[in-house]
Amino acid sequence: MAGRKQFDTDTALDAAMIQFWRAGYADTSVDDLSRVTGLNRSSIYSSFGDKDALFTRCLERYATRYGAEYEAALSCAGERPLAAVRAFFAVTLERVADPGLPDGCLVAQSAMAAPVLSPSVATRAREAVGFQRARLHAALKAGGLHEETAGTYAVHVAAVNQSLAVMSRAGADAEQLHAVVDVTLDALARALEMGNGAARGPR
Amino acid sequence: MAGRKQFDTDTALDAAMIQFWRAGYADTSVDDLSRVTGLNRSSIYSSFGDKDALFTRCLERYATRYGAEYEAALSCAGERPLAAVRAFFAVTLERVADPGLPDGCLVAQSAMAAPVLSPSVATRAREAVGFQRARLHAALKAGGLHEETAGTYAVHVAAVNQSLAVMSRAGADAEQLHAVVDVTLDALARALEMGNGAARGPR
DNA sequence: GGCATCTTGAACCATTCAGTTCAAGATAAG
DNA sequence: CTTATCTTGAACTGAATGGTTCAAGATGCC
Numbered sequence: 001m002a003g004r005k006q007f008d009t010d011t012a013l014d015a016a017m018i019q020f021w022r023a024g025y026a027d028t029s030v031d032d033l034s035r036v037t038g039l040n041r042s043s044i045y046s047s048f049g050d051k052d053a054l055f056t057r058c059l060e061r062y063a064t065r066y067g068a069e070y071e072a073a074l075s076c077a078g079e080r081p082l083a084a085v086r087a088f089f090a091v092t093l094e095r096v097a098d099p100g101l102p103d104g105c106l107v108a109q110s111a112m113a114a115p116v117l118s119p120s121v122a123t124r125a126r127e128a129v130g131f132q133r134a135r136l137h138a139a140l141k142a143g144g145l146h147e148e149t150a151g152t153y154a155v156h157v158a159a160v161n162q163s164l165a166v167m168s169r170a171g172a173d174a175e176q177l178h179a180v181v182d183v184t185l186d187a188l189a190r191a192l193e194m195g196n197g198a199a200r201g202p203r
Numbered sequence: 204m205a206g207r208k209q210f211d212t213d214t215a216l217d218a219a220m221i222q223f224w225r226a227g228y229a230d231t232s233v234d235d236l237s238r239v240t241g242l243n244r245s246s247i248y249s250s251f252g253d254k255d256a257l258f259t260r261c262l263e264r265y266a267t268r269y270g271a272e273y274e275a276a277l278s279c280a281g282e283r284p285l286a287a288v289r290a291f292f293a294v295t296l297e298r299v300a301d302p303g304l305p306d307g308c309l310v311a312q313s314a315m316a317a318p319v320l321s322p323s324v325a326t327r328a329r330e331a332v333g334f335q336r337a338r339l340h341a342a343l344k345a346g347g348l349h350e351e352t353a354g355t356y357a358v359h360v361a362a363v364n365q366s367l368a369v370m371s372r373a374g375a376d377a378e379q380l381h382a383v384v385d386v387t388l389d390a391l392a393r394a395l396e397m398g399n400g401a402a403r404g405p406r
Numbered sequence: 407g408g409c410a411t412c413t414t415g416a417a418c419c420a421t422t423c424a425g426t427t428c429a430a431g432a433t434a435a436g
Numbered sequence: 437c438t439t440a441t442c443t444t445g446a447a448c449t450g451a452a453t454g455g456t457t458c459a460a461g462a463t464g465c466c
Contacts, residue, residue, distance in 0.1 A: 026229035027319040030424060040444050042427085051424070104315060111373040112307060112315055116230040129373040155370075155379045156386040162373075163366035167358075170314040170332040170365075176358045183359040187390035233454060243414050245457085254454070 009047070012037040017058040022102035024109055025055055025117060052118055059121065062106045063128045066091065070132065074139040081143025082189050085157060088136070089181040092161055096168045096177065105165035107132075133158040145191065153188055160184045212250070215240040220261040225305035227312055228258055228320060255321055262324065265309045266331045269294065273335065277342040284346025285392050288360060291339070292384040295364055299371045299380065308368035310335075336361040348394065356391055363387045 015036045019028050030051055034041050048054040073087035095101055110117065110125035117125070136157050140150035164177055172180075218239045222231050233254055237244050251257040276290035298304055313320065313328035320328070336357050343353035367380055375383075 023319050024229065024316060026227065027316075029422075031422085041425085042445080043443065045425070046443090102318070108369050109315055111369055112312055113227060113230075114372050115305070116226050126374045129370070129375075152382040152386060155375070156383045159366035159370050159375075159383040160363060162369040163362035166311050166314055166365040166369060167332070167362050169317050171329045172332075172358070172362075179355040180359045180362040183356060183387070183390050187386050187393075190390075190393065232452075234452085244455090245415080246413065248455070249413090 012039055012047075013057060013061055016054055017061055017106070018102060020055055020058050021062070021104070021106040021109070025113060025121075052121065056121055056124065059106060059110060059124055059128075063131075066095070067128075067131070067135075070135060074135060077139035078142040081140060081145070081192055082185065084139055084143065085136075085188055086181075086185055088139075088157070089161065089164075089185070092164050093174070093177055093181070096164060097174055103165075103168040105162065108162045108165040111162075129158065129162070132161070143192065149191060153191060157184060157188070215242055215250075216260060216264055219257055220264055220309070221305060223258055223261050224265070224307070224309040224312070228316060228324075255324065259324055259327065262309060262313060262327055262331070266334075269298070270331075270334070270338075273338060277338060280342035281345040284343060284348070284395055285388065287342055287346065288339075288391055289384075289388055291342075291360070292364065292367075292388070295367050296377070296380055296384070299367060300377055306368070306371040308365065311365045311368040314365075332361065332365070335364070346395065352394060356394060360387060360391070 015038070016033050019032055019036045023032070028051075030041060030044060033039075033051070033054065034044060037044070039047070044054065048057060069091045070088055073091050074084045076087070077084035092105070096103060107125055107128045110121065111129055114122040114125060133154050136154035137150050140153050141147065143150075145153065160181060164180065167177060167180065218241070219236050222235055222239045226235070231254075233244060233247065236242075236247060236254070236257065240247070242250070247257065251260060272294045273291055276294050277287045279290075280287035295308070298308075299306060310328055310331045313324065314332055317325040317328060339360050340353050340357035343356050344350060346353075348356065363383060366383065370380060370383065
């Protein structure tokens with residue numbers, strides 16, 4: 001197993017990502033990473049640098065992969081904004097329901113652990129949350145919501161989406177998680193009904 | 204400083220609680236606890252047992268203190284359910300706005316870290332989330348909501364409340380946090396308007 | 407003063423941590 | 437086969453971890 005060949009970087013990154021996702025940064029040792037990736041300690045350091053760099057790669061990978069899914073879900077926001085947000089939530093709900101993946105959300109966890117992460121990683125996690133909100137904001141505006149109303153619902157939907165991570169880790173079942181998003185979808189439906197930006201949302 | 208006198212247990216517990224709250228269980232060493240409490244290592248072990256026991260005490264303290272505040276906020280739910288839930292959220296919003304306290308929520312953090320906490324602590328954190336939901340459920344029923352609708356809104360409000368912890372750690376400002384809860388309050392107001400349990404909520 | 411009680415600091419232990427180094431071995435290309 | 441490249445396992449370092457023990461000292465009570 002040497003010579004010119006190389007191990008599968010993507011597979012190793014996926015394994016490391018899931019380990020960080022499940023246990024968090026602090027509770028993941030380099031030995032853990034070595035075990036789940038099947039890579040030797042030396043290989044980890046030579047291929048990815050130190051633990052912090054590997055975590056950054058994993059966070060980036062996570063944000064890219066699921067970011068694309070969220071993006072795709074929101075793609076129909078212009079014509080069917082409610083269905084778009086429903087699909088947005090479905091991305092999270094299906095991920096949580098997948099027994100092959102950890103509960104929660106790597107970005108949410110990293111944001112929660114921000115005070116004890118390296119500044120660059122903490123900033124990246126915060127940016128991911130902000131980016132999610134911006135994505136929603138754009139989609140809701142495209143869906144006909146007034147600028148201010150779209151902003152309000154964007155931050156609300158982003159927050160509720162993060163809350164699913166907490167609740168799933170707290171042992172909430174699928175039915176409860178659906179109830180959480182249904183209230184939000186109902187509120188959004190009403191805001192959308194109130195006209196193409198003419199009516200005001202809450203506040 | 205010895206003899207019969209003893210250090211102030213409450214003060215020490217508060218300091219330890221805030222440390223756990225800010226940095227989480229994994230990223231808080233016993234030396235950290237010694238530093239912030241002003242207690243010697245020996246004193247910590249003799250007074251509180253090991254790190255796990257002290258964390259449990261802190262979690263209990265947190266749940267008791269803020270649980271009482273949430274309880275008080277919801278006390279008027281029978282007459283003014285919307286105002287009660289608004290006051291419920293205000294407990295969290297004011298706590299987050301307090302510069303003397305860490306962002307986030309110790310219970311939410313502990314729930315997120317459940318997979319790497321000792322089973323007893325993880326269970327306790329999950330119970331705290333469930334208890335919050337039960338409290339809201341009872342309050343909303345008292346406020347006139349139908350059983351099922353009350354259950355739906357209870358889990359939603361509990362989730363949104365947890366989301367404030369994530370969002371505050373992710374750098375959201377007070378205005379954004381208010382927007383998050385306003386959407387929920389608006390939805391709840393509508394559900395309450397629809398009659399004393401006669402009408403159905405979302406779903 | 408004398409005694410009992412508590413605190414304190416320091417030392418200690420075994421374990422784990424991140425990070426580094428290196429020799430041995432395996433492979434592919436020439 | 438030879439050579440260059442890469443992987444691997446193992447050892448090692450220095451620091452930090454949780455946890456324990458104990459002698460010295462400070463205090464309050466009698």
